[in-house]
Amino acid sequence: MDNHLYRFRKRKMSKKVKAEPSPEELFESIMDQQRDQSFREExxxxxxxxxxxxxTLSALSIRxxxxxxxxxxxxxxVDTIGQKVNQIESYLSSRESGSSRGPSTTPSLKRTFKKVKSLKELETLEQKCHDPEFLQESIDYLGSIHGKSRYMGEGATVCLQLYDTFFDRRFMLSCSWTGSGKKQKKIPFLRFEKVIELYFLAVSYSDPTFTLDQTKRFLHRCLRNATQRVKEVSGKKPVSRKRKLRAVKENGDGDSEEEQAGDVHDDHPPEGDDQLDDSEEQPEECIEQEPPETNIEQDQFDNDSEQEPMEEETLDGRLKIEILHEELL
Known part of the structure; x- marks a missing residue:
């Protein structure tokens, strides 16, 4: 019995000894815990x-x-600006070469459009104008002389400067608006509708406000002044200028068109008061009736170039009355 109790107590004491760690084990366990904690923190x-x-990398990638x-x-x-710069440079170079040697155009355009010097060439030009491709090339060539929409409100000046590009002045002596003449019949210019349309399109390229009726009136006036134009020799470019006619009020109705308000087209402006231009030497030719439409009687315009002095004075008087009336208003 005593022996059995002794063994029990000894076993119990051994268990108590094993339950309590030694100082070394306790130290090692503490160190392990500290290492674990530092590792977790790291x-x-x-x-x-x-x-x-x-x-940071994601923010940089976005940037x-x-x-x-x-x-x-x-x-x-930059590409767009470069294209515009190239266009400006080509335009300036064409303007510089045009001012020194005439209009700068491509050889193909020069070949497709030639100055009219005979009836055959005029008829050929009329036929070519039915071709849309030729028409567009001619408009591009003639329009490049003055530029697109660069002469707004100055269509009359463009008309004057394109006249010698289109027609030979001596050939125009053989033409009239309706085909009638004092001594012999002439070429009826109004029948060449496509040529007139091409002239209008070339002018409206630089002045979109210029109308077809104004173009017809200009060509009509040029045909009436063809003789005077052949005699003129000038190195200056023709321009259009305004001139107001001043006179004492005369009897008349005073019904006239807006174009009859003294709009004078000069092939070369006068340099002094004693020099008169084509329109001032022949005032009756500066005042034109509107060219006839297709169904207007041609006899009325056949007599335009052969008006009696009394008819010219009456028309001139009516115009002066209209101008005075506009000035008073």
Missing amino acids: CTDQNTVLKNVLD VENGIRMISELHVK
Whole structure:
């Protein structure tokens, strides 16, 4: 019995001894815990750093994408500006060469349009004008002389300066608006409708406000003054200028067109008061009735170039009355 009790107590004491760790074991366990804690903290710090790095990289990637997009947009703008600069340079070079050697055009355009010097060439030009491709090439060539929409409101000046590009002055002596003449019949210019239309399109390219009726009136006036134009020799470019007629009020109705308000077209402006231009030497030729439409009687315009002095004075008087009336208003 005593022996059995002794063994029980000894076993119990051994269990108590094993339950309590030694100081070395306790120290090692504490060190292990500290290492585990420091490792966890290091892992947490590394994760934080990695997260910050990833956030920074994502922000930089967004900035890089925005920069690439802006650079591509700038490239497009630079290309557009470069094209415009090339156009401006080519235009300036053409203007410079045009001022020194005449209009600068491509050889193909020069070959397609030639100055009319005979009836055969006029008829050929009329036939060619039915071709849309030829018509467009001619408009581009003739329009390049003055530029697109650069002579707004100055269509009369463009008409004067294109006249010698279109027609030979001596050939125009053999033409009249309706085909009648004092001594012999002439070429009826009004029948060449496509040529007149081409002339109008070439002028309206530089002055879109210029009308077809104004173009017809101008050509009608040029045909009446053809003899005077052949005699004129001038190195200056013709221009259109305004001249108001001043006179004492005379009897008449005073019904006249807007074009009869003293709009004078000069092939060369006078340099002094004693020099008179074509229109001032022949005032009755500066005042034109509107060219006839297709169904208007031709006899009325056959007599335009052969008006009696009394008819010219009456028309001139009616015009002067209208001008005085407009000045009073």
